[in-house]
């Protein structure tokens with residue numbers, strides 16, 4: 001139930017750094033021995049070799065992993081890894097990097113669940129900085145992952161009240177009065193999202209709410225409802 | 229009062245696409261004639277040449293531009309462009325791309341207002357997809373820039389009520405009842421942000437509110453308050 005990261009370049013390194021912050025266990029496949037030697041002292045598990053070989057993927061435990069992140073510099077190499085990993089493990093969540101727009105569909109066809117184009121995200125970000133600079137500053141400063149200072153959380157409604165007894169609405173929960181947090185989103189049991197849901201929205205079993213708050217409010221919410 | 233984009237690679241092209249959507253006027257400096265020829269039919273203004281030359285920057289109107297986006301593939305080239313542009317125009321907003329983490333500080337020192345590292349953003353995104361997948365899906369689907377389907381807006385309070393008459397609070401505005409939109413952020417006149425502000429927050433002159441809503445709610449807000 002671990003994560004495999006293929007490639008410890010700029011992209012893979014940043015993903016690893018974030019996962020380390022979140023105390024997730026992962027192993028990195030990297031073919032450059034010099035890179036591994038350089039980071040040997042850190043608390044990171046490396047497998048030396050080419051992620052394009054099935055033996056290496058198996059050595060990293062691809063058959064029992066939960067997630068694979070393919071962050072190699074070449075789109076062709078990522079495609080090869082995605083296809084190989086999907087063949088071995090049907091239940092794996094596969095996230096791949098891509099440089100070219102045209103690789104997006106190919107990687108999806110090969111079995112990737114998510115494809116990330118760093119230059120597209122970067123370009124979007126630059127344009128947004130021009131058009132809505134304050135908004136971007138606000139959103140960039142929202143913290144969604146980490147140990148503390150979290151601003152947004154997604155919560156199963158099952159954790160907020162006894163869904164088997166009666167179905168409550170967002171209003172019934174009264175999160176704003178109890179914790180200070182605001183409900184900004186709702187994900188129905190069918191997977192559909194509602195932004196800024198109505199107070200009357202019914203919190204059916206297996207739905208989720210997305211809440212926004214200052215760190216102290218999020219902390220209060222976690223304590224009151226005994227979340228993680 | 230236009231925007232200059234240096235480099236029409238993957239990064240610059242995506243920024244241009246977004247700016248075009250938002251009907252912002254821009255000019256692109258690109259040194260590869262083949263790239264310009266390929267996009268000649270599109271409604272885009274190109275200047276052929278090396279952005280590292282002051283004459284080219286001046287030809288693109290750097291002295292009267294509002295913003296320069298330096299999206300060249302090499303960090304050294306971006307540094308050169310940032311420094312040159314800053315020398316010519318002190319009031320320019322300069323946004324630069326960077327590949328290496330170590331270039332961030334250098335580009336800031338040279339005069340960039342914002343430095344975007346695509347691989348860092350991409351790596352963060354990959355890790356967040358592992359840790360909080362539903363939250364990432366929710367946030368990615370929020371639309372902040374465009375003609376329609378907007379979910380978030382930042383609004384000067386001066387546009388919401390007559391700030392010179394009396395100072396109102398967020399509660400006094402009653403945006404939720406009037407438009408359906410929720411206030412999720414506040415930017416004080418000193419520039420500090422408050423996430424999920426209290427209903428009693430005083431909307432002093434020159435402060436801003438950040439509101440969240442579904443597209444039809446945002447539309448209602450724009451109509452009622454006669455925004456843009």
Ligand SMILES: [Ca+2]
Nearest residue numbers: 153222227228
């Ligand atoms: Ca939590």
Ligand SMILES: [Ca+2]
Nearest residue numbers: 381450455456
């Ligand atoms: Ca507007």
